[in-house]
Amino acid sequence: MEKSNVEHLFEWLDQTSELLGKHIDEPYLESLTNAMDVLFYQDVPKDMDDILTNKLEKALKDIDISSFKTEEIRKGIQLAILKGMKDSTQQQHLMTPETVALIVGYLADKLTSGKEKIRIFDPASGTGNLITTVLERLKQDVDAFASEVDPTLIQLAVLNANLQSKKIEFFHQDSLRPFLLDPVDLVVADLPVGYYPDDLRASEFELRADEGHSYAHHLFIEQGLYYTKEAGYGVYIIPEFLFESEQAGKLNQFLNKHAHIIGVIRLPESAFTSERNQKSILILQKKGEQTKGVKQPLLVQMPSFKNAKAMSDILGQMNTWFQANKNNL
Structure with a gap:
């Protein structure tokens, strides 16, 4: 079965966040902000090492965010944030259903x-x-x-x-x-x-x-x-x-x-x-x-x-x- 755009975006954000988290050793939600940053600017920050830079550049080629509808983007991001919030103990890290x-x-x-x-x-x-x-x-x-x-x-x-x-x-x-x-x-x-x-x-x-x-x-x-x-x-x-x-x-x-x-x-x-x-x-x-x-x-x-x-x-x-x-x- 072909993946929906929502699933595709969630999986991309999730995998990219996990990748960043392993390299930088930071909580999932912070890695997610970095993954979203890379996706929005379509560019990898200069301070990352060569191995991580190559992996992120390859990941960017796997997604065309410009072809997604606004609703699909919002829902895909929402799923990734919800995953991050499950691991968070802070009460304010909750999302409006x-x-x-x-x-x-x-x-x-x-x-x-x-x-x-x-x-x-x-x-x-x-x-x-x-x-x-x-x-x-x-x-x-x-x-x-x-x-x-x-x-x-x-x-x-x-x-x-x-x-x-x-x-x-x-x-x-x-x-x-x-x-x-x-x-x-x-x-x-x-x-x-x-x-x-x-x-x-x-x-x-x-x-x-x-x-x-x-x-x-x-x-x-x-x-x-x-x-x-x-x-x-x-x-x-x-x-x-x-x-x-x-x-x-x-x-x-x-x-x-x-x-x-x-x-x-x-x-x-x-x-x-x-x-x-x-x-x-x-x-x-x-x-x-x-x-x-x-x-x-x-x-x-x-x-x-x-x-x-x-x-x-x-x-x-x-x-x-x-x-x-x-x-x-």
């Missing part, structure tokens, strides 16, 4: 339809899988921005975007610190869950904890809204327990003051490795002089992603909801 990223892309498209040009920001971009998936769904002219503090993840994200020919301006910084960024029309983020260690910085947020460390996932929502235009949107992948924690009352007050809750989409348990990791999608609109909010928010329980008929039915219902509420969005 493919189907969840596609739902965020669907929502982004619905919320911004009718606009000719938009600005989008992902303040927790990781390897760039979520924002590149969303950009693939948007039809208009888009200025895209993303931020990531982890040096390995941002390298992967930049190369991921470059290989997909996606123009994204990246910030390598703590995403809860100030940005040199004008407000955007849409913020998307798979929220990092846990405590934020910098209490001094956290003290500048409305959603700071009264005592002890503040929740990073709360601060990210506040930071996202701060960099959103009036009447702009936030689509956040949130932990299932977001509105049940001991700081939930403060979060509810903050959202009532600054945003309209447009909808909550509960994702199927089968999409996650355990009940503890269960997520939902929260859709917000930043309040402004002209905003009204919606009378009936979009509340959805997603079926198993493997159930094509049920998925088709629920997407039909969501399309109907967006059509009925388009004057209030």
